[in-house]
Each structure stands twice: as C-alpha cells, then as structure tokens.
Amino acid sequence: MFVQPVDYFLAVWFVLAGVSTAYVAWDQFRNNPEPVVMKWGFILVTLYMGPLGLLIYVLADKEPRPGEHEAFTEPLWKQGVGSTIHCVAGDATGIILAAAVTAALGLPMWIDLIVEYVAGFAFGLFIFQSLFMKSMMGGTYWENVRKSFVPEFISMNFMMAGMAPVMSFLMMGSDMRAMEPTELLFWGVMSFGVIVGFMTAYPSNVWMVARGLKHGLMTQREQEFDKAEEGKREHAHASAEAKATGHRHDEKEHEPEAAEDRPGNGARACLQEHANPGRHGPDGNPGPGHHGSSGHGSAHAEQGIAVFAAIGRHPLHPMLVPLPIGFFVAALLADLAFWVTGSPGAASAAAWLVAGGVVSGTVAAAAGLADFFGNAEIRALYHARYHLAGNLAVLAIGAVSLWVRASTAGAEAVLPWGLFLSVVIVALLGFTGWHGGEMVFGHGVGMRPHRHGARHGAPQQRSGSGHGAHGEGGNGSHGPHGGHGMEPDATVPQLAAVSGVSMLALALGMVAPANWVNLTLSARDVGGAIMPPGMIMDRDTPAEAMLDMAAVHPRLISASYGLDVRGDRELEPRIDNGVKVFDLETSVIRWAILPDVNVDAYAINGQVPGPRLHIRQGDRVRINVTNRLPESTTIHWHGLILPNEMDGPAEITQEPIPPGGSYRYEFTAGQSGTYFYHSHDHVDRQQALGLYGALIIDPANAEDEIPADHDYVIQLQEWLMREGLTFPSMPMDGGQPNYFTINGRAYPSTDTIRMKVGETLKVRFIGTNNGFIHPMHIHGGPFEVIARDGETIPESARFLADTVNVGPGQRYDVVWEARRPGKWLIHCHIGHHTTNNNVEEKGGGGLMVVIDVHP
Secondary structure, three states: OOOOHHHHHHHHHHHHHHHHHHHHHHHHHHOOOOOHHHHHHHHHHHHHHOHHHHHHHHHHOOOOOOOOHHHHOOOHHHHHHHHHHHHHHHHHHHHHHHHHHHHHHOOOHHHHHHHHHHHHHHHHHHHHHOOOOHHHHOOOHHHHHHHHHHHHHHHHHHHHHHHHHHHHHHHOOOEHHHHOOOOHHHHHHHHHHHHHHHHHHHHHHHHHHHOOOOOOOOOOOHHHHHHHHHHHHHHHHHHHHHHHHHHHHHHHHOOOOOHHHOHHHHHHHHHHHHHOOOOOOOOOOOOOOOOOOOOOOHHHHHHOEOOHHHHOOOOHHHHHOHHHHHHHHHHHHHHHHHHHHOOHHHHHHHHHHHHHHHHHHHHHHHHHHHHHHHOHHHHOOHHHHHHHHHHHHHHHHHHHHHHHHHHOOHHHHOOOHHHHHHHHHHHHHHHHHHHHHHHHOOOOOOOOOEOOOOOOOOOOOOOOOOOOEOOEEOOOOOOOOOOOEOOOOOOHHHHHHHHHHHHHHHHHHHHHHHHOOOOOOOHHHHOOOEOOOOOOOOOOOOHHHHHHHOOOOHHHOOEEEOOOOOOOOEOOOEEEOOEEEEEEEEEEEEEEEEOOEEEEEEEEOOEOOOOEEEEEOOOEEEEEEEEOOOOOEOEEEEOOOOOHHHOOOEOOOEOOEOOOOEEEEEEEOOOOEEEEEEEOOOHHHHOOOOOEEEEEEEOOOHHHOOOOOEEEEEEEEEEEEEOOEEEOOOOOOOOOOOEEEEOOEOEOOOOEEEEEOOOEEEEEEEOOOOOOOEEEEEOOOOEEEEEEOOEEOOHHHOEEEOEEEEOOOOEEEEEEEOOOOEEEEEEEOOHHHHOEOOEOEOOEOEOEEEEEEEO
16 A cells, blocks of 8 residues: 555656666666676666666666777776666665565664674675676686685675665654664665765775776677687686696795795795786786786786795794784674673673783784884785785774774663774784785794685686776786786775775764664564654654654555534443443544544544443443454543542553453442543554544433533544644654544534524533643633533532633533524634635634534
8 A cells, every 4th residue: 555655656656667677677688798797787777776776877887889898888987887876786785685584584774784794794795795696707716705805895885875864764754664674765765875875885986996996887798708718717717727837836835945936035926926916027027917917916826925924023923913813803792792682791891802802903913013014015906005005004993993882881882882892893804814924924923825716828818898996907808717807006095095094984874873762672562653744853852752753554544434424423321131231343444524634543443533432430341452453442431430440541450351352340329520541552553543432421410410401512633744644643853733623524614503582502512622722712702611521610609601621631611692693613722723724715624613602
C-alpha cells in the first residue's frame, strides 16, 4: 500500500531503475568492449542509482562508435568514474545486504552502521577487487588482496562517509518505514545513499587513478582477450622458471666464500631495483617494470626484498610489534565481552588494554621510524609507505579510543564507539603486519627474500585505453600477463594525508548523526513509525515516545465510515440474570469528520465517539471489552466509585488487554450524572485518536433529575491531520491539532439542534478532549450551570454564565433557554478551534453547533 506521496515517486523511480539497468546490461554484453567485471560494475551501480547510473554510463563509458572506446574513455575524469564504479559496485552491494540483514535481526542503528561498513569493505576487497579482478591483476588471490587493501580502504571510507549520514538521518527521521526492508522507502534510502556515497568517493578515486593506486576504465576486445589468456599461461610458466632460478641464486648468494654476495651489498642492490622498478632494460631503454610492463615491481622480484636483519641497525621493531598487537586484540575481545555481558570489569579492562597498546605501539613505531628515516633505500620502498601510514593510523585511532574511554563513563565508553574503534584498529593491524610488515621491516626475521615472479623482457601489449593501477598497466587496461604495469608514485605524506582525511570523513559520517538522532534504536523498536511533521526528535527521544506519537498506519484500517454513520449511538444492553451486559470492541477505522476529510481513528464498536452507555443508578453492569487494536489497551470509568480492580489503569490495577485479548469489567453504578469512559493505556495516544464514549447514569429517583425539554451531549476532541495521515494531537511541537470535532464531526457537518422559543436545552459538556482547554460559549443569553463532574449543584449554589472552560476530564451540565428565534451558536471561544485546518467554512468550523430556534 502506498502511504505517502514519496511512495509513488519511489515506485516510478524503481521502474526507471529497472529499465535503465536492463538497457545497460543489454548494451554492455552486446556492444561495449570492456572486461566482464566492469560490465557487472555498471549494471549494479545502475540498479542502485537508477537513471543517474545510466547517465554516468552513457557519458563516461558507452562506446560512442565502433573502435572508439579507448580514446573515449581516456580522460582522467572518466577514469575516475570507472574506478568509482568499481568501488561502489562492490562496497554498496555489501552495505545494502548488511543493512537488510541487520534490520531483519533487529540490531541497533549504530551496530547496523558498523556491520554495513565491515560488510561493504569485505565485499569490495575480497570479492570485487581481489577475486573478480584477479584475471586482470595477475598474481595470487592473496597478493591481490594485499595490493588492493589501501586503495579499497580509502575509497570505502569516503563512500561510507557519504552513505552513513544519509541512512542515519533518513532512516531515523520522520518516516521510519525507511528502516524496514519490506518497504519501498528502505530501498529508496539505500539508492539515495549510494548516490551520495558515489559523489563523496569520486574525488579520491580520481586521485588514486592519477597516482597509479587504482585502475580506471578498460577496453577488452574479444580477439585481444584470447591473446591475453595465452599470455597469462606463458607468464605462469616463466614465473615457475624464475622461482627455480631465484632459489639457486639464493643458495649461491649465501655461500660464505663469495665476497661480492655479502648481505649488505645484495640488499642495497635489490632495494634500489625495487625503488625504481624497470627503469632500464638490457638495452638501456625502459624495461618491463616501467609503464606498460607486466607485474608490479617485477625488477625486485628477480632479486627479492632484503629482510630487515640484513640491512638494519637493530631488529627492535619486529620484536616489539607483538606487544601492541596483543594489547589491541585483547581490547577488542574485552569490548565484545562487555557487549555480551554488560560487565563493568570488561569495560575497564578494555580501557587499560587500549592504553597498553598505545604505549607499546608508540615504542614499536619509534623503532620503525628510526629505520624509515635513517635509510633512504627503505623510504623508497612502496610497501614501506603503506606500512608507515598504517602504523601511524593505528596509533592515532588508538589515542582517540583512549580519549573516548577516559572522557566517557559507563557503557557509553564502549558502546558504540569504543567497540567500533577497536574493530578498526585490529583491521589496520592486520593490514600493516600483512601488507607491509613482513615484506619491508622484516617481521619474518631470518626468512629468505620474497619473490614475486620473474621479469619478462617483452614489452606489454596494449589492449585498451585507461589508466593502470593496482591491477593494470599504465596506459593499457591489462597486458597479456595481466599483472601490474605501473609503480604507484604516491608519496608517504600523500598516502598519510588522504588516508587520514578519509578516516576523519568516515568518523564524522558515522558519529556526527548521533548528535541529532537516536542511533541506539532498531527497526524492531520503532516498527516503521511515521512521525508528525515538525515534531522535534533528538538523540534522547526513546522508541516508546516515537510509537506513541506516530501516525495511524493506513494498513491497519479494518473499516471505513462516511458521514451517514453517527458516533455516540446509544448501545442497548442485553440482560443476563439481571445484569446489564454491554459488549465493546476496539478497532482501527477510517472516520469521516467532513465531506472531504477522513481521519484514521481508534474506535469502539466502529464509531467515534464510542457508543453511549445509558444506565440507571443501582444497576449491575458488565462490560466485555475485546481489543482489536495493534497495541494493548484498557478502559477507565471516569469519575465512578467502584472496586479497584475495575478502575482500568494499565499495569496498576490490571494487566493491559493485549491485541486479540479481552477483559470483563463488572460493577454496580452507585452514582448518577454525566460521566464517560476512555482508554487508560497509552492515554495520550489512544484517547486522542477517539477511544472514549459517554456514560450517562440516571438517578434512581427520577424526581432528582433536573428536567429540560431537550438533552444534548457534547464530546470534544482535537485531531492532527498532515500529509494524508492521522497523528494523535498533543500540546507539543509537531503535535498541535488542526481539526476539532464535536461528537466526531467538525462544523459544518455537526448536528443542528432544533427547538422552539421558550423550550429548554440541557447541554452535557464532556471533556473527552485530551490536552487542551475549550471555553465553551452559547449565544442567545446565559445558561444555568446545574452540575459539575457528575455532581448536581445544590439549587442555592447554581449560577448563570455564558462560557465555561471545559478542561480534559471535566463535565458541565448546563440548562439554556431559547429566548428568541434564530440560529444561535454553541462554540469554543478560541478562534483557531472553530476552523478546519485553519480555514473557515460557511462561517466557521471545528467546535461549532447551531441551535435553530423557531417561534
């Protein structure tokens, strides 16, 4: 069911997204000459971004004419688009799947964001980057994971920095159907989030393509693909031969008799080659390790990377790093233990472990920095820069985590941000120790030099346009050997700056929304609630408050009633052994208050107000209440003296009546006068939506009744109708009413009371209104106030007035005499309360009734 106008827009949007995706898929596999992984990248992104994805495809990647794809996709901005497409296709898929799963599991929003980040990063790195791109990047799967880690980390950070605020503010905004995967709005928010994430990730992807850290768009034609496959087979054979040659070379290198093979000389030679790979081939020209070569750093692959022990002054760094790793991993485990058990000891232990990790990590990093800045050859290593950037990031995040824990007490020190930072730290530790540590700083002290494959003398065969990256050649999409073709030229300060800014953007995107919305809530907590426009919701607003003020969901409506059906109809009892038995049933209905205005109401016996119960003092009554609402309820008999267990307050005198449940109220009416009944469970919501009715008790002695020619009951109520939805009106921001009714109708659809000059009218004003005071005034002369709150006022104490303030719960019985013919009004004297959505119709609106007096 479409509930809001946005639902219609989203339906059209997703139809367009489906058509756009179908076209991109058809054109990619029929006409566009690029690798299959990029074809699927554009298909997925178009599925997520709809017509915008189609626009990007046509402007940046679709081959305009046969044979022009290479030249068409060559501009850097288009290469940046290709890199971002590849990032978004993988990352967004993981994020969207994680969002659907966490919503179904009912996890809090802050956990949802963390899981989405981890899932997006994992899917992008391990599936889309390393697995799907393996045939183009060359090398083993785990080598590709290692090469892709930092570019994926940077790109994912910027993407999530854009998506996280979108999801937080829109899912926890006014329409929380956005948290339900079964709603169109959920997928609309995901689509919009991907669009924003694409925009925030694009600049960093352009920079990484320009610096050789990521690939851009590529061209792959069928005949060249066959050659590439043959070339990869040749590459694998040559690599096997190179490993055998390298092994023999290592043995010779370690013979003690060879003076020229001393560790220092060999290490310097291989480091220089790694720092300037492929600068010169055998003929003095640029060799295969330069742009267009196969295999990143293929020059150093022939000689290997020297370990730290062979070139360093001391091996302190590799010996010290297990300490911070152990501290930080233990801190993560302590945070997880606190999440599960809530033990304060676990939170305290986590804080001390983080402190230990920061202190020991600082010492270990100092040793590593001494090596880095003391040796130009190490500084030139590509992996050394990754390792340094990762170490510094770990320390920085560790310091932030320690500050958060020190400045925040209790559970807030761990959940959510302490735990999140621990996860990030451990992930970065895995990266720095795996990607750079063993290869550069000798975390495997005493190991043989690593070998990454053999050098190939033949220059790379160009198979397409595009910038190379961690998987492609410098000027071609991928060569016949499918390996790296360009040594990234990003400097350590550049990597550190971009990585740092990406982490800062990520932190802001994840944390900043917590200042405005309550991220501790889950989809199950808020149940797809829709809040009234203008309602103030902040980080402290609980789920219970949101559900209390939420709109009546149109899907819950069981019946609709027009103006031909009246409320306050008198209900005839059935007699059971002298007991008057009334059956009441609550339900959700659509109720007409004006010819063109319907409210979604909580009703009793399908009417608003509920049926009038008319009994006599001394009667024994039994009221069977059956609850058909989507929430629990009770009934309170306002003003009556009765047994406590029959009074009705939920969780005080009785258990609430659950949906589908029933409760029997039974008592003897010991009083007489004007009373009423109403819900006493979530009163501000249920009574404001129509769950009330009049209870008129005649005196046992009929002579005690103050006579009048006409008797009319007025039950007052306020309504809030916005954007086609009905909300419970309340005296608070966003809850102010815009419609007002007497007995379930707004003027000019209220009753007209007809009488003659000289007749009297008893008006029973009942304050069924929930949060507002109404000064009720009658034109044509004063009335006599004869009873208040069900109690008859002694004749000597009765008084004349023309206005009484009817507050919530109050009742006034007044007698008015028709002195002159004409149309006289009964109305609230607050002007706004005599309008319909601030508009007057036929002289008024809302709380107005006409008394038509004839001669």
